[in-house]
Amino acid sequence: MNKMKIIFISNVVVMIALIVIMLTLKDGYKTQALTVVRQSTKAYTDEVNKTLFAQGQFVDEWNLVWELVFETVNSSDRSLAAFDKKVTELESTYLADAKNKEKLEKWGLKELKLNITSEKTKRVISLAGNPVVTFDFTGGSFKSVDYKALRSVSPSEMFKIKEPAVFNFNAQ
Amino acid sequence: MNFKKLTILSIVMSVALLVTVFLQKGSYVSQAKEAYEKSTKKTFSNASYVIGAVNSVIENNSLLWEIACDASQQAKNSKDFALIEKRKDTGKILLSPDTKTDKETGYLTRKVAWNSDYYIVASFNKKNNALVGINVEALLGRVKEDTSNGFSDEDLQANEEAAEE
Numbered sequence: 001m002n003k004m005k006i007i008f009i010s011n012v013v014v015m016i017a018l019i020v021i022m023l024t025l026k027d028g029y030k031t032q033a034l035t036v037v038r039q040s041t042k043a044y045t046d047e048v049n050k051t052l053f054a055q056g057q058f059v060d061e062w063n064l065v066w067e068l069v070f071e072t073v074n075s076s077d078r079s080l081a082a083f084d085k086k087v088t089e090l091e092s093t094y095l096a097d098a099k100n101k102e103k104l105e106k107w108g109l110k111e112l113k114l115n116i117t118s119e120k121t122k123r124v125i126s127l128a129g130n131p132v133v134t135f136d137f138t139g140g141s142f143k144s145v146d147y148k149a150l151r152s153v154s155p156s157e158m159f160k161i162k163e164p165a166v167f168n169f170n171a172q
Numbered sequence: 173m174n175f176k177k178l179t180i181l182s183i184v185m186s187v188a189l190l191v192t193v194f195l196q197k198g199s200y201v202s203q204a205k206e207a208y209e210k211s212t213k214k215t216f217s218n219a220s221y222v223i224g225a226v227n228s229v230i231e232n233n234s235l236l237w238e239i240a241c242d243a244s245q246q247a248k249n250s251k252d253f254a255l256i257e258k259r260k261d262t263g264k265i266l267l268s269p270d271t272k273t274d275k276e277t278g279y280l281t282r283k284v285a286w287n288s289d290y291y292i293v294a295s296f297n298k299k300n301n302a303l304v305g306i307n308v309e310a311l312l313g314r315v316k317e318d319t320s321n322g323f324s325d326e327d328l329q330a331n332e333e334a335a336e337e
């Protein structure tokens with residue numbers, strides 16, 4: 001009988017210990033679960049937003065470049081000075097738009113500047129680091145423009161997102 | 173005898189508790205995994221749709237810009253313009269051009285579009301069919317409201333919503 005008593009009491013102690021362990025672990029797991037879900041979800045959302053913002057910025061720059069090409073081929077003033085002035089005008093017009101300002105703020109930019117390399121008789125515009133348009137001003141006035149590279153830009157190669165990574169409970 | 177039963181019962185309970193201790197982590201992992209997958213899959217789905225749609229707009233608008241720029245330099249009349257349009261649209265993405273007379277100017281206009289939001293409008297003199305000009309405002313999103321990026325409000329809203337999620 002005494003032996004049984006000892007087993008019973010020991011078991012009660014074990015039960016209490018198990019309940020304490022269970023409750024302690026429960027709190028830990030709950031906190032870990034909330035933290036991991038919050039952090040993992042945010043990390044993925046940030047990654048997706050990065051692509052969305054990059055695409056948004058690219059689209060606006062891309063449009064500015066096409067507009068510049070269109071304006072240049074249709075301009076009556078074919079001088080290099082008029083071209084340079086047009087670039088500044090387009091950038092200022094873009095910046096003057098409240099919606100564009102909001103977007104720039106979101107992208108962490110103060111302005112949207114076209115990436116132009118100036119040579120004596122040429123102006124080369126790059127998009128996402130690649131030259132896409134070359135304006136030829138041989139003799140000081142507009143002669144020709146090559147926008148084949150701009151036309152062949154493949155956004156689907158540049159802007160794509162990965163599927164979310166497999167969930168890892170221990171990732172922190 | 174009763175005490176013996178009570179002891180056995182308590183041992184069974186201890187074992188059950190021990191099992192619970194080991195299983196409870198699995199339950200939290202499962203719930204956390206479900207919450208993560210639900211949220212990230214929604215983000216992936218929405219963002220993929222927006223990115224795909226915007227990529228598609230870039231590719232298709234690129235054709236309209238090319239036609240507008242080529243025609244501005246090479247087309248003298250409506251026949252030249254139609255030829256450039258036909259030659260460039262190798263993927264046959266353009267809708268049938270909409271031609272009509274502009275009541276204000278009296279010019280014959282040809283609207284070239286790949287959907288209702290994105291198009292260019294070429295104007296021709298009715299007397300000699302000479303190209304007068306090409307309007308690209310729709311490509312710049314300036315038809316109804318100036319967004320200066322060539323995308324409709326629907327696209328912009330979808331992009332913003334996807335970014336917020």
